[in-house]
Amino acid sequence: MARRINIKLKFAYRIIGLVLIIITLSISLNAQTASELKEFKQRAIGHMQAGRFGEAIDLLDKYIAANAREAEGYNLRAICYENRSQYQNAVLDFRRAIALEPGTQEYRNNLSRVIEVWYAQLRKKIEGHQREIAIDPNNPFNYLEIGKSYRWMEMWPEAELWYDEYLLRDPNASPDEIIRYTEILAKTGSIVKGEKILREYVGRYPDDWRLWSRFGYFLLWLAKYNEARTAFETALSFKPFFKEAQDGLDIARSEAYVTQEDPRSFERVYPIDRFYSILRRNPDDDDTRFQLVEALIQEERIEEAYQQLQRLAVRHQGEEKFDELWNYVVTYRDETYRTKVEEFQARLEQDPQNLQAIKGLAQYHEYLQEYDQSLQVLDNYFSLVPDEKDAALRYQYARVNAWARYFDRAIDLMDDLLIDYPNNLDYQLFRAQLSIWTNQDIELAREYLTNVLEDRPENVDALIAMGSLMLIDNDFEGAQSYADQAKAIDPNNSEVVKLESNIDFQKLRYEEEQLLKILNQGRELVMEGEYQMALPYYEDYLNQAEPNNLIKKEYGDVLFGADRLEDAKNVYDEVLLDGYFYDAELQRAKVAYALNDTTGAISYFKKLKKEEPYEFEPRLYLGDSYAKAQLYDMAREEYDSLLTWEDLDSTEIEMIDLRKGYLPVTGLAAIFETFPNYIGLAPQGSFYSDNLSFRFWQLGARMELGFTYWLTFGVSYFKTQMNANASSLNEDVVSTYNFTGDKTFTSFKGHMYLRFIPDVVIGASFGQANVNGFETRDESEAFINYERKDTVQLNFQYMNTDAALILYSPYLIDNRLFTTYYRIGGYLNHKNGFHFSGYFSYLTVTDGNEGNDLQLRIGRRFLPEVIAGYEYFYSNYKYNADFYYSPNNFESHSLFLDSYLEKKKHLEIKLGGRIGFVPASNFLLLSAYLDMNLKVSQRLNIQGRLNLGSTSRDNASYKYIQGQLSAYWTIY
Numbered sequence: 001m002a003r004r005i006n007i008k009l010k011f012a013y014r015i016i017g018l019v020l021i022i023i024t025l026s027i028s029l030n031a032q033t034a035s036e037l038k039e040f041k042q043r044a045i046g047h048m049q050a051g052r053f054g055e056a057i058d059l060l061d062k063y064i065a066a067n068a069r070e071a072e073g074y075n076l077r078a079i080c081y082e083n084r085s086q087y088q089n090a091v092l093d094f095r096r097a098i099a100l101e102p103g104t105q106e107y108r109n110n111l112s113r114v115i116e117v118w119y120a121q122l123r124k125k126i127e128g129h130q131r132e133i134a135i136d137p138n139n140p141f142n143y144l145e146i147g148k149s150y151r152w153m154e155m156w157p158e159a160e161l162w163y164d165e166y167l168l169r170d171p172n173a174s175p176d177e178i179i180r181y182t183e184i185l186a187k188t189g190s191i192v193k194g195e196k197i198l199r200e201y202v203g204r205y206p207d208d209w210r211l212w213s214r215f216g217y218f219l220l221w222l223a224k225y226n227e228a229r230t231a232f233e234t235a236l237s238f239k240p241f242f243k244e245a246q247d248g249l250d251i252a253r254s255e256a257y258v259t260q261e262d263p264r265s266f267e268r269v270y271p272i273d274r275f276y277s278i279l280r281r282n283p284d285d286d287d288t289r290f291q292l293v294e295a296l297i298q299e300e301r302i303e304e305a306y307q308q309l310q311r312l313a314v315r316h317q318g319e320e321k322f323d324e325l326w327n328y329v330v331t332y333r334d335e336t337y338r339t340k341v342e343e344f345q346a347r348l349e350q351d352p353q354n355l356q357a358i359k360g361l362a363q364y365h366e367y368l369q370e371y372d373q374s375l376q377v378l379d380n381y382f383s384l385v386p387d388e389k390d391a392a393l394r395y396q397y398a399r400v401n402a403w404a405r406y407f408d409r410a411i412d413l414m415d416d417l418l419i420d421y422p423n424n425l426d427y428q429l430f431r432a433q434l435s436i437w438t439n440q441d442i443e444l445a446r447e448y449l450t451n452v453l454e455d456r457p458e459n460v461d462a463l464i465a466m467g468s469l470m471l472i473d474n475d476f477e478g479a480q481s482y483a484d485q486a487k488a489i490d491p492n493n494s495e496v497v498k499l500e501s502n503i504d505f506q507k508l509r510y511e512e513e514q515l516l517k518i519l520n521q522g523r524e525l526v527m528e529g530e531y532q533m534a535l536p537y538y539e540d541y542l543n544q545a546e547p548n549n550l551i552k553k554e555y556g557d558v559l560f561g562a563d564r565l566e567d568a569k570n571v572y573d574e575v576l577l578d579g580y581f582y583d584a585e586l587q588r589a590k591v592a593y594a595l596n597d598t599t600g601a602i603s604y605f606k607k608l609k610k611e612e613p614y615e616f617e618p619r620l621y622l623g624d625s626y627a628k629a630q631l632y633d634m635a636r637e638e639y640d641s642l643l644t645w646e647d648l649d650s651t652e653i654e655m656i657d658l659r660k661g662y663l664p665v666t667g668l669a670a671i672f673e674t675f676p677n678y679i680g681l682a683p684q685g686s687f688y689s690d691n692l693s694f695r696f697w698q699l700g701a702r703m704e705l706g707f708t709y710w711l712t713f714g715v716s717y718f719k720t721q722m723n724a725n726a727s728s729l730n731e732d733v734v735s736t737y738n739f740t741g742d743k744t745f746t747s748f749k750g751h752m753y754l755r756f757i758p759d760v761v762i763g764a765s766f767g768q769a770n771v772n773g774f775e776t777r778d779e780s781e782a783f784i785n786y787e788r789k790d791t792v793q794l795n796f797q798y799m800n801t802d803a804a805l806i807l808y809s810p811y812l813i814d815n816r817l818f819t820t821y822y823r824i825g826g827y828l829n830h831k832n833g834f835h836f837s838g839y840f841s842y843l844t845v846t847d848g849n850e851g852n853d854l855q856l857r858i859g860r861r862f863l864p865e866v867i868a869g870y871e872y873f874y875s876n877y878k879y880n881a882d883f884y885y886s887p888n889n890f891e892s893h894s895l896f897l898d899s900y901l902e903k904k905k906h907l908e909i910k911l912g913g914r915i916g917f918v919p920a921s922n923f924l925l926l927s928a929y930l931d932m933n934l935k936v937s938q939r940l941n942i943q944g945r946l947n948l949g950s951t952s953r954d955n956a957s958y959k960y961i962q963g964q965l966s967a968y969w970t971i972y
Contacts, residue, residue: 044076053080071100075107078114087118088152122149127582133550134557134583137523140170144177151180156187161548167197168512175201175208182214194218196505199498202231203437206405209238213245220252224497226310228252233369271295283491286312293325302333303367333367340364348377353384359393362400371404391421399430407438425452429462436468445469460486460493467499476507515545522558529904531561532864549575553584560587565595582612586621593621598629616642616652623659628758632663662709676972677706684718684966691959693728694810697721702751714751716765719744724810733811733882743813745802746770747779760786769802774816777802794826803845809884817883818846835859835867851877851886857896865900871914885953892918892925892951908933923952939970 749767825839859869894916927949
């Protein structure tokens with residue numbers, strides 16, 4: 001006895017000595033620290049004055065660590081962060097300084113200054129990402145960065161909105177982003193929403209303790225205390241000393257827990273069975289539940305008593321009867337379970353293969369939620385006895401693996417069990433649950449759950465599992481049906497509540513995904529340039545969803561692309577009612593420009609120039625608007641101003657120069673400044689062939705030189721080869737002159753083009769036509785053309801040239817006649833869908849003949865790119881000439897069709913034709929054509945046309961084919 005006392009005294013003396021040494025060292029260190037702290041601060045200020053802010057921060061970190069309650073250290077470090085443009089850290093430190101010394105105005109001024117600079121940068125960052133979204137709306141990165149920016153600006157509702165958009169586009173969001181998102185949701189009070197999000201993502205990232213801890217707090221705020229405790233304990237199982245989760249668990253343990261487990265059927269305790277039966281019928285019968293707790297304690301079924309007390313805590317915590325039972329059960333439970341653990345461990349030390357000890361030790365570790373320890377026990381045993389056949393132990397091993405989140409191992413164990421016991425419904429149920437938790441082998445799970453519910457239709461776990469399986473199938477009505485059945489049996493089951501929450505969340509997500517599919521179908525069409533076809537998808541989406549201004553603005557862009565300009569303007573106006581939005585302002589201004597509202601366009605672009613002085617587009621379009629309003633000097637001034645910018649790329653410079661070149665010039669100096677406006681080359685080839693053996697080939701080119709925007713000169717050279725076979729022609733006519741059937745025509749002309757008025761081109765050409773064996777003759781041409789593409793056109797043409805080049809007759813190859821030709825024509829596409837077109841031509845021939853042609857068409861647009869209708873054609877000449885076709889009172893009636901097979905900015909392909917009737921000869925008229933316009937590049941354009949048909953001439957069949965290929969190359 002004396003010896004034990006001496007040992008204890010020696011131990012006490014050693015402890016006291018150690019404490020004295022620590023106190024002495026602490027005093028010494030404090031004295032030393034106090035002497036060094038001032039030096040840390042002074043050296044940091046010296047570094048700051050020298051601009052070495054990184055070194056200053058290192059010193060101030062040490063200073064603040066020793067003086068955490070002194071505001072000046074935070075203020076100085078914040079200034080360093082500010083100078084390093086680390087504004088977020090600067091704001092945090094300034095706020096810490098203000099919290100310590102609220103009355104110091106200097107700190108508040110510093111904070112205001114940093115926030116003003118930082119927030120301005122964040123707003124610019126937001127605008128930049130919004131422009132990126134307009135280009136690629138499917139990139140989640142831009143939505144995330146906007147959400148982060150609003151979060152830093154503490155604009156919580158806006159941050160929540162953009163994070164929502166981000167999560168719609170990135171199903172693989174990282175845990176870090178979910179943590180940030182839930183901070184935002186906590187600020188906006190979106191607790192239910194946050195709980196749904198976290199419930200999904202702890203399933204995706206089951207090893208992330210931060211998500212589990214955050215999930216616990218959201219459950220706490222929703223009064224789901226038992227689930228909250230489980231979440232906190234899961235977090236702590238991964239990181240045992242995680243303070244956030246420890247605090248949350250402390251809170252959760254002081255609240256009520258709502259769970260229920262069925263009694264163990266193998267224990268024949270009849271009063272307990274009766275109490276359970278009463279509570280199933282009436283879960284709110286607390287008196288019976290207290291009796292059940294007392295009965296369970298008497299039978300040492302402590303775990304069940306503990307669970308029942310958790311449910312009673314909701315209404316009875318703080319009552320003497322409850323507290324007495326609770327304290328007894330908790331104390332007994334912990335002491336007893338720890339004792340049991342020690343007992344079973346001792347038995348295993350003596351016999352490592354003691355089956356009952358293995359089962360008991362693993363079970364009590366489970367009761368204490370020490371799943372890793374339980375799994376270790378079972379792993380050790382099965383490594384010693386790998387061929388163990390005990391079904392209960394194997395089942396326990398699979399469950400513990402699942403609780404420890406080793407799902408693949410649990411699945412393998414259950415598959416082996418079911419090979420040996422294929423009809424065991426408990427095993428089938430647990431195997432099905434594993435499939436649902438891991439989202440694999442779904443059809444196998446469906447089969448097993450069907451078996452269980454056929455035999456046990458009121459099994460709550462099976463009903464919940466089947467409801468979860470219905471969710472995987474997106475069968476929300478089916479899932480809700482199973483949830484309702486489970487709730488009717490056990491309304492307070494937390495897993496039922498979780499299933500209902502998942503149903504609501506998955507249903508909302510599914511509906512949003514379906515709406516997004518509609519929107520994406522429209523977006524795909526927009527990417528292909530099919531704006532008109534994309535509109536129904538956007539309108540369907542807008543009718544069902546609650547779109548934000550980004551989607552509305554996008555809809556306005558599609559309307560703009562489909563030429564529904566007034567509708568587009570109305571949409572942009574609606575978007576801008578909510579405040580300034582650069583992209584919508586820019587698009588509205590462009591619409592005004594397209595509508596020829598030059599006053600409105602100038603006003604809008606001037607406003608944008610003021611709001612965004614460093615943006616290129618508003619200034620460029622302002623110059624365009626001035627030009628359209630014929631304020632050419634102001635337009636040139638705007639373009640010249642842009643050319644002074646140093647960061648323009650080559651494309652932007654080219655755009656400005658091109659526009660300057662279009663401006664009308666005044667004065668000799670202006671002409672020299674812009675000369676040459678452009679240089680163009682237009683090669684062209686064509687052919688014509690008919691069933692009379694007539695062949696026509698033409699090849700040549702035209703060169704143009706733009707003196708100014710409105711004045712162009714050019715020259716052209718063409719060579720035309722004509723030939724025919726005499727045996728295919730009228731012998732009576734051919735015999736009257738020396739027929740060779742082969743001539744080459746050469747023409748050389750000069751051209752002039754004027755563009756004084758928008759959409760109007762006036763041209764004239766003069767030159768000579770030469771044919772071997774004939775004298776050279778002058779030829780001339782003039783035209784006036786007015787056109788707004790796809791809307792209206794009106795043209796007039798005059799030609800004075802060799803008749804062979806117009807009348808396409810084999811008899812004119814060796815006969816030199818000249819003709820004067822006049823033609824007026826055009827088309828009108830009315831906004832209500834009607835189409836009108838036609839032409840009238842009149843010509844005179846030097847043999848004294850004259851004649852005219854008339855074509856009239858009326859039709860309607862039946863599809864966006866299809867026009868069909870009726871055509872009337874009439875041709876009449878003074879007399880019927882021998883050398884060329886010159887009918888008297890020829891007329892035909894036809895149905896025509898014009899359709900665009902492709903209509904994009906770089907490629908247009910048009911197919912058309914007609915079928916008709918010639919009354920005078922009872923002849924069927926047929927013709928078809930194919931037009932192609934290919935924009936190879938900004939400087940090169942290629943056009944082609946193929947035309948073939950069959951008609952009646954002189955009461956006989958006449959067939960022809962005609963083709964043409966041309967190009968226009970802007971050399972300069």
